[in-house]
Amino acid sequence: MKGFLLILIGFWSGMSVFAQTADSTSTYKKRVLENTEVDILSSYYSQTGDNAAVTGGRGTEELTDFAPSIVVAIPLNADDVLNIDANISAYTSASSSNIDPFDGSGPADPFVSSSGASSGDVWTNLNASYSHSSDDRDKIWSANVSFSNEYDYFSVGFGGSYSRLFNEKNTELSVKANVFLDSWKPIYPIELRPFAEGGNGLANYLFRNYTITGNADYQPQFVEFQNKSRNSYSVGFTFSQILSKKLQAAMELDLVQQDGLLSTPFQRVYFQDVEDSFIENFQLADAIELLPDTRFKIAVGGRLNYYLNEIFVLRGYYRYYTDDWGIRSHTASLEVPIKIAEKFTVYPSYRYYTQTAADYFAGYESHFSTEGFYTSDYDLSDFNANQYGFGVTYTDIFTNFHIWNYGLKSIDLKYNHYARNSNFKADIIAAGFKFILD
Amino acid sequence: MIKKIGFIAVLLVCLSSCTAVREYEKVYINDPDMVLGTKNIDRFETNFHAYREAAVGANGGKTGGGCGCN
Numbered sequence: 162m163k164g165f166l167l168i169l170i171g172f173w174s175g176m177s178v179f180a181q182t183a184d185s186t187s188t189y190k191k192r193v194l195e196n197t198e199v200d201i202l203s204s205y206y207s208q209t210g211d212n213a214a215v216t217g218g219r220g221t222e223e224l225t226d227f228a229p230s231i232v233v234a235i236p237l238n239a240d241d242v243l244n245i246d247a248n249i250s251a252y253t254s255a256s257s258s259n260i261d262p263f264d265g266s267g268p269a270d271p272f273v274s275s276s277g278a279s280s281g282d283v284w285t286n287l288n289a290s291y292s293h294s295s296d297d298r299d300k301i302w303s304a305n306v307s308f309s310n311e312y313d314y315f316s317v318g319f320g321g322s323y324s325r326l327f328n329e330k331n332t333e334l335s336v337k338a339n340v341f342l343d344s345w346k347p348i349y350p351i352e353l354r355p356f357a358e359g360g361n362g363l364a365n366y367l368f369r370n371y372t373i374t375g376n377a378d379y380q381p382q383f384v385e386f387q388n389k390s391r392n393s394y395s396v397g398f399t400f401s402q403i404l405s406k407k408l409q410a411a412m413e414l415d416l417v418q419q420d421g422l423l424s425t426p427f428q429r430v431y432f433q434d435v436e437d438s439f440i441e442n443f444q445l446a447d448a449i450e451l452l453p454d455t456r457f458k459i460a461v462g463g464r465l466n467y468y469l470n471e472i473f474v475l476r477g478y479y480r481y482y483t484d485d486w487g488i489r490s491h492t493a494s495l496e497v498p499i500k501i502a503e504k505f506t507v508y509p510s511y512r513y514y515t516q517t518a519a520d521y522f523a524g525y526e527s528h529f530s531t532e533g534f535y536t537s538d539y540d541l542s543d544f545n546a547n548q549y550g551f552g553v554t555y556t557d558i559f560t561n562f563h564i565w566n567y568g569l570k571s572i573d574l575k576y577n578h579y580a581r582n583s584n585f586k587a588d589i590i591a592a593g594f595k596f597i598l599d
Numbered sequence: 600m601i602k603k604i605g606f607i608a609v610l611l612v613c614l615s616s617c618t619a620v621r622e623y624e625k626v627y628i629n630d631p632d633m634v635l636g637t638k639n640i641d642r643f644e645t646n647f648h649a650y651r652e653a654a655v656g657a658n659g660g661k662t663g664g665g666c667g668c669n
Contacts, residue, residue, distance in 0.1 A: 204643035208651075228646075230641060304659065329619040397656070401619050401635050407627045411635040413655030464635050468627040476632070482654035490654040498632040520628030540651055552640070556631075575641040579647075589647055593640040597636050 181314045193294045197598040200232040200568060202591065204335040210585035212538075213256035213271065217348075217446065218272030218525035218537030222585065223255035238371040240296070246288040250428035253281040253303040259350040261426045263371065263442045269443035277349065279427075284311040290300045320395075327402045331403040341393040345386075352445045375447070376436035382448040382530060391421040407468040408531075417458040429574040430537055432530040452521055458484040462492075474498045487520035488541070496550075508552035508575070515545035539583070550577040560597055567596035 228250040235243045255274030262269035264276045274280060281365065290305035301324040309316045320339030320407070326332065349357070355365035373379050394417070401411035429446035438445040464481035468474055480492040494512035501507055519541040521534040528535040552566035552575035559566025575592040580586045620628065627633065637645065637659050645660035 200639050202639060202642070206643065229662060230642070230644060238636065257613055259635070327623065331619045403625070403628055406620050406624050409628055409633065409635060413657040413659075458656060460654060462660075466633045466635060468630055468633055474630065474632040478658070480654065480657050482641060482656065484653070486653075488653045490652070492654060492658075509660070512638030514648075514654075543654055546652075550644075573638065573642055575644075577644055579651075585651075587647065587651070589643055591640050591643045593638075595639075 162531070166314070172176055173191040184307065187272055190239055190296060191298075192236060193298070194234055194242050194396045195235040195291075197236065198234045199596045199598075200230075200369065200593060202230040202232070202593040203595070204228045204591035206587065206589045208585065210581075210583065211272070212525075212542075212583065213259070214425070214428040214450070214536070214538035215259050216271035217444070218539060220259060221255045221274060223274065224252060226250055226252040233332045240294050242292050244290045245286075246286075246290075248284075248286040248507070250283075250286075251281070252441070255280070257282075257427070259443075260348060261439065262349065263367065265524045265580075269439040270441070271443060281342040282476070284313050285311060286310075298580040299330070299372040299465065300324070306339075313346045313348050314343065315346075316341055318342070318592045330562075333401045335397075335399040335401075337397045337399075339393075339395045343391040343393070343421075345389045345391065345422050345426065346390060347386055347422075348386070349383075349426055349449060349576040350446045352379075352440070353381055353449065356381055357385050371440040376438045379438040379445055381446055382432075382435075383446075386422050386424070386426060388422050388454065391419065391423060411464045413460075413462040414463075415458075415460045417456075417460075419456045419458070420454055423454060423456055424536070425538070426449045426450075428536065428538055430528055430535050431526045432528050432535075433526045434529050434531075448535070450538060451534050452536055453534060456484055456486055458482070460562055471501075472500050482516075486541075488514035488518070490515055494548075504556055506554045506556070508550070508554065510550040510552070510577075512547075512548040512550070514548070516543065518543040539585070544581045544583060544585075546579055547579045548577055548579040551576065552576070560599075563599075564596065565597050568599060570595040 169593060176580045181451035206226040206228070208222060208224045212218050213222045228248065230246070230248045233245045258275040258277055258280030259271060259276040262271070262275045266276060267273065269275070282448040285403055286309035288302055288307040288308065289303060292301055292303035295303045302321070304321045305319065307318040318339060318341040320337060322337035324333055324335040324341070331361045343571040345503050354360060354368060355362050355367065380399070395415060397413065397415040399411060401409065403409045427450060430450055431444060435447045438502045442447040461484045462478065462481055465477045474497070475496065476496040482488070482490040491516050492512070494510060496508055496510035499507050519536070521536050522541045523535065523537065524542070525537055527577045544551070552573065556573040557569060557571070560570050563567040575591045645658060649655050649660055
């Protein structure tokens with residue numbers, strides 16, 4: 162707590178000191194954004210692994226996702242800019258398909274995807290933000306609102322930010338705040354639904370159509386969630402500073418408080434002190450993930466960019482993260498843009514990530530039924546990951562190529578390969594085209 | 600840890616008043632690759648990290664909203 166107070170005092174004193182020396186020499190008012198800009202982006206993501214949370218930490222994690230986006234920045238006048246950001250994410254997931262593994266197409270198995278309704282979904286998202294800059298461009302206000310929706314989840318968010326530039330625009334202090342009010346439409350594993358309040362238990366058609374092997378007297382530990390909301394409140398501070406003609410740095414601090422349903426309703430847990438029950442090759446859930454209904458997160462990050470020469474730039478990043486679920490993590494990355502020609506820059510990059518496990522995590526068949534909280538979601542486990550990336554950007558500042566009244570400013574392509582120290586692997590390829598209205 | 604971070608933040612605020620790079624000297628600082636943030640195309644990578652890793656925040660990405668459950 163003393164640390165936070167120290168940081169807040171630092172920001173406050175910085176604001177006070179620099180407010181006295183703020184720029185007041187502005188004579189020419191340049192437009193914040195000269196013309197409307199349109200970014201058309203898209204990505205394709207795929208992952209593999211054998212620790213699916215839907216099947217209690219053991220099962221296929223195969224997933225693919227196609228995500229197109231469009232971002233439009235519109236100058237409303239010399240000072241104000243409106244941003245519209247629309248996103249779609251269409252995924253197919255073998256693990257979430259196993260919310261209901263009994264599709265009749267073959268023996269149910271946690272390592273085989275099912276063809277059920279939960280095998281895919283579409284996430285849609287819309288963000289709008291409005292920013293206003295002062296005449297001297299030393300003060301920037303912004304407000305934003307966002308909506309996102311998928312089959313079992315809806316989110317609405319809003320927030321704002323304020324930035325202040327000082328010291329001949331060598332220093333910038335920003336504060337931002339956001340609130341997300343989310344709601345679940347919980348979907349539970351198929352074999353647990355007959356055990357919900359009012360359900361018919363083992364008399365359900367599922368258990369009449371299939372034979373339970375192992376412990377035939379299947380009695381899971383299951384109560385439906387009553388609270389279906391998840392709220393997130395965040396406040397963030399950023400301090401950036403030009404340190405020399407070729408060096409600049411930034412520090413970021415984000416504080417996030419979450420409450421509500423923080424468990425994922427369709428993630429199974431298997432207890433080691435409960436006798437196992439099976440249908441075909443599929444182990445029936447002993448319970449669903451149960452996590453605390455509050456979580457407080459702190460993330461502190463630093464960036465350092467150095468212009469080495471006309472060919473190389475060094476972009477470094479580090480982040481420390483901690484939360485009250487017992488997770489500590491470090492992230493470090495380095496990207497080295499290399500200008501290989503007048504219009505082409507390549508971007509090799511490396512990122513390292515490590516985290517400790519949440520207090521409530523244990524692997525497949527490792528929890529006890531007497532525990533207060535439990536999850537076998539390996540995203541909350543102890544792991545480290547290496548990521549190697551390569552990108553290329555084509556830039557034409559004269560926007561010679563046109564589509565209708567829009568000139569092509571740049572093309573970005575980027576590929577990343579991500580591998581944990583388990584057998585989890587992911588690949589993501591993204592492309593982006595930036596157009597500017599003439 | 601938090602005390603150290605606070606100390607560094609205060610130190611940076613103090614140091615920032617030592618020198619000022621003039622606008623006409625910012626040709627390197629204004630290079631597009633020197634931007635202290637991420638490019639639009641990096642949003643997909645940031646999102647997938649938020650889904651697959653416990654840590655979020657302090658990277659320009661969102662800090663809430665969405666279940667991140669697939």
